[in-house]
Amino acid sequence: MLALGKLLELTLAGREPAEKTQLTVEGVRMRWLSEGALEVRPPEARDNGLDLLLSAGIHGNETAPIELLDRLLNDIARGDLKPRARILFLFGNPEAIRRGERFIEQDVNRLFNGRHEQSSGFEALRACELERLSASFFSLPDRERLHYDLHTAIRGSKIEQFALYPWKEDRRHSRLELARLRAAGMEAVLLQNKPSIVFSSYTYDKLGAESFTLELGKARPFGQNAGVNVDLLETRLKQIIEGNEPPLAEASLDGLQLFSVAREIIKHSDSFRLNLPADIENFSELEVGYVLAEDIAQTRWIIEEKGARIIFPNPKVKNGLRAGILIVPTTDENLA
Numbered sequence: 172m173l174a175l176g177k178l179l180e181l182t183l184a185g186r187e188p189a190e191k192t193q194l195t196v197e198g199v200r201m202r203w204l205s206e207g208a209l210e211v212r213p214p215e216a217r218d219n220g221l222d223l224l225l226s227a228g229i230h231g232n233e234t235a236p237i238e239l240l241d242r243l244l245n246d247i248a249r250g251d252l253k254p255r256a257r258i259l260f261l262f263g264n265p266e267a268i269r270r271g272e273r274f275i276e277q278d279v280n281r282l283f284n285g286r287h288e289q290s291s292g293f294e295a296l297r298a299c300e301l302e303r304l305s306a307s308f309f310s311l312p313d314r315e316r317l318h319y320d321l322h323t324a325i326r327g328s329k330i331e332q333f334a335l336y337p338w339k340e341d342r343r344h345s346r347l348e349l350a351r352l353r354a355a356g357m358e359a360v361l362l363q364n365k366p367s368i369v370f371s372s373y374t375y376d377k378l379g380a381e382s383f384t385l386e387l388g389k390a391r392p393f394g395q396n397a398g399v400n401v402d403l404l405e406t407r408l409k410q411i412i413e414g415n416e417p418p419l420a421e422a423s424l425d426g427l428q429l430f431s432v433a434r435e436i437i438k439h440s441d442s443f444r445l446n447l448p449a450d451i452e453n454f455s456e457l458e459v460g461y462v463l464a465e466d467i468a469q470t471r472w473i474i475e476e477k478g479a480r481i482i483f484p485n486p487k488v489k490n491g492l493r494a495g496i497l498i499v500p501t502t503d504e505n506l507a
């Protein structure tokens with residue numbers, strides 16, 4: 172296999188490849204751009220006009236998505252997968268991946284859309300570099316732009332695989348993209364309703380891509396991901412890459428559950444207390460009247476919304492950051 176197909180090995184070893192560009196037997200050009208960053212370009216005659224950004228390892232301990240991208244890249248380098256799309260593969264936080272940690276100093280996925288400029292340290296620099304790499308990748312005119320930022324979650328979930336769809340003023344969420352996600356095995360989608368500082372939000376808002384954070388199961392170390400079944404997603408990604416995706420029945424979302432954000436729970440101080448068991452699962456329902464959290468100056472977060480559920484509860488985040496999202500079921504009536 173071509174050395175550049177071993178992007179994960181290079182990244183784990185902290186090494187640069189001797190040759191920065193290689194051609195596969197299929198005439199596909201692979202170009203190493205920076206640590207954990209590799210561009211794949213099909214021969215011009217085969218190019219179908221899709222620019223696909225696949226990122227994983229924004230959180231270093233979320234290894235199932237990293238292993239998935241590694242398999243796709245290996246297949247391309249061997250000539251077994253024949254891309255018609257241009258692809259940018261990104262491993263988000265190489266140092267955290269090497270150490271098996273979510274992050275080292277600060278969460279890269281809270282540093283996009285300008286936040287890295289108000290910060291310092293190597294994770295802020297990396298977020299800046301990821302913005303630059305993706306902006307340059309998505310700079311070609313008249314092409315379809317798609318970004319999947321792949322994650323696994325800290326805790327178990329009542330709904331195992333789901334997506335978060337960013338928000339931008341005057342832009343509607345696409346029914347066709349939701350149908351594509353359903354075909355890729357996602358069981359639910361959270362439709363965001365305000366701007367955010369995560370990677371998928373940056374590529375959606377600033378670069379005009381259709382962008383999603385995908386949650387694929389529970390985070391485990393390398394080699395221990397048998398419990399994370401990414402078969403449907405892997406099959407769909409191969410079809411998207413090869414340009415032979417079966418047509419999508421747009422009208423039907425086929426049981427895909429839709430949610431919207433009711434409130435983001437923000438941790439304001441060290442006095443923040445989250446009144447949930449440590450092993451609570453994502454999408455657990457909360458009763459109206461329940462005191463979910465308490466913070467400085469007698470602030471109390473009380474459930475007011477019928478059918479509310481919690482995702483990503485995490486009282487350990489830094490002050491000022493999101494310590495959970497309260498979500499409620501929604502309908503498909505506002506989709507484009």
Ligand SMILES: O=C(O)CCC(=O)N[C@@H](CCC(=O)O)C(=O)O
Binds near residue numbers: 323
């Ligand atoms: O399990 C958790 O608490 C977090 C899992 C995770 O990393 N999720 C992403 C979601 C990004 C988004 O809001 O689109 C994150 O928190 O960065």
Ligand SMILES: [Zn+2]
Binds near residue numbers: 229322324
């Ligand atoms: Zn993550």
